Amino acid sequence: AGPNFKLNTGATIPAIGLGTWQSKPGEVKDAVEYALKEVGYRHIDCAWAYGNEKEVGAGIRASGVPRSEVFITSKLWCTYHRKVEECLNQTLANLGVDYLDLYLIHWPVPLNPNGNDPVFPKLSDGTRDIDWEWSIKDTWKQMEAVYKQGKVKAIGVSNFSEKKLEEILPTAEVVPAVNQLEIHLWNPQHKLMDYLKSKDILPQAYSPLGSTNSPMLKDDDVVQYAEKYGLQPADILLGYLIAKDIVALPKSVTPARIKSNFTGALAAASKLTKEDIAKLDAVAPGGKQKRFIAPPWGVDLGFENWP
Ligand code: A2P
Numbered sequence: 001a002g003p004n005f006k007l008n009t010g011a012t013i014p015a016i017g018l019g020t021w022q023s024k025p026g027e028v029k030d031a032v033e034y035a036l037k038e039v040g041y042r043h044i045d046c047a048w049a050y051g052n053e054k055e056v057g058a059g060i061r062a063s064g065v066p067r068s069e070v071f072i073t074s075k076l077w078c079t080y081h082r083k084v085e086e087c088l089n090q091t092l093a094n095l096g097v098d099y100l101d102l103y104l105i106h107w108p109v110p111l112n113p114n115g116n117d118p119v120f121p122k123l124s125d126g127t128r129d130i131d132w133e134w135s136i137k138d139t140w141k142q143m144e145a146v147y148k149q150g151k152v153k154a155i156g157v158s159n160f161s162e163k164k165l166e167e168i169l170p171t172a173e174v175v176p177a178v179n180q181l182e183i184h185l186w187n188p189q190h191k192l193m194d195y196l197k198s199k200d201i202l203p204q205a206y207s208p209l210g211s212t213n214s215p216m217l218k219d220d221d222v223v224q225y226a227e228k229y230g231l232q233p234a235d236i237l238l239g240y241l242i243a244k245d246i247v248a249l250p251k252s253v254t255p256a257r258i259k260s261n262f263t264g265a266l267a268a269a270s271k272l273t274k275e276d277i278a279k280l281d282a283v284a285p286g287g288k289q290k291r292f293i294a295p296p297w298g299v300d301l302g303f304e305n306w307p
Pocket of ligand 1: 019206207208209210211212213217232234235249250251252253254257258260261
C-alpha cells in the first residue's frame with residue numbers, strides 16, 4: 001500500500017488510484033484484479049458513463065481483497081442530475097457493492113433525461129441537449145441526501161471550475177470532499193489548486209499522463225528527471241502530482257504499466273526535491289498549457305484555458 005491523503009470527512013484516501021475510463025470490458029476485469037492482488041492498489045476510480053462497472057466489480061471480487069480495504073469512487077452521469085439516487089443504485093448494482101467511498105457529480109452539466117440518447121442526448125443541430133431548467137445546486141442537494149443515507153461515505157464534484165463551485169457552495173450543507181479534474185504537468189491549474197486548498201477540497205487528477213499517446217511523456221524536463229533518477233517519464237508525471245498532495249488516477253490495462261505506475265510514482269514522489277517541483281511547476285506557462293480532454297458541452301464551464 002502507498003501513501004494516503006485525508007478527506008475533509010476525516011476518511012483516508014489512497015494517493016494513487018487506478019483509472020478505468022476507456023478500459024474496455026474484457027480488459028478491465030483483469031486490470032483491476034491485477035492492480036489489487038499483485039501490485040497493492042487500494043483505490044479504483046469508476047463512473048456510470050464508462051460503461052464497464054460490471055467488469056470492474058468482477059475484478060474487485062476476483063482480487064480477493066475485502067471490500068472494506070478498497071476505496072471505490074464512481075460518478076453521477078449528466079442525464080441523472082434530477083435523479084441522483086437512481087444513477088447511484090445502478091452503479092451499486094453494476095459494481096456489486098452496497099456503498100461507495102466517494103460519489104462525484106461527473107460534470108456540472110445537466111443533460112436532458114428524456115432526450116434522444118441515454119448518455120449523450122443531442123438536439124437536431126447536433127449540439128448537446130442541455131437541461132437548462134435544472135440547477136446544479138439541486139443536484140448537490142440530492143448528493144447530500146444519499147450521503148446522509150449512508151449509501152456513499154463522501155461526496156464531491158468533478159470538472160468544476162471555481163465559478164461552478166461558487167454556484168453550489170452558498171447553499172451546500174456538505175462541502176465537497178474532492179474535485180476531480182484534468183490536472184497534469186501541462187495543465188496544472190495552480191490558481192484553482194490554491195482555491196481548493198482554501199476550501200479543504202482535495203484535488204484528484206484524471207488523465208495525469210496526458211491520456212492516449214501522450215506527448216507529455218516526451219517533455220524535455222520529464223525525460224531529464226527520469227534519466228536523473230533512473231525512473232520512467234510516467235513515474236515523474238505521477239510523482240510530481242503526489243508530491244503536491246494531488247491524488248493521481250493513471251489508467252492502464254497493461255500489467256507492466258499498472259505496476260510501474262504505482263511503484264514508480266511513489267519512488268518519484270520521494271526523490272523529487274522542492275527545487276525539482278518548483279521547476280516542474282513552471283513548465284506549463286512556458287507556452288505549453290494544454291488540455292487533452294475538453295468535450296464540446298456548449299456551456300461555459302468557467303475554466304481559464306478551455307479551448
Ligand atoms: P494502456 O492502458 O494501454 O496501458 P491517462 O491515465 O493520462 O489517461 O493515460 C492513459 C493512457 O496512457 C493509456 O493509453 C495507457 O495505455 C497509457 N499508459 C498508462 N501507463 C503508461 C506508462 N507507464 N507509460 C506509457 N503509457 C502509459
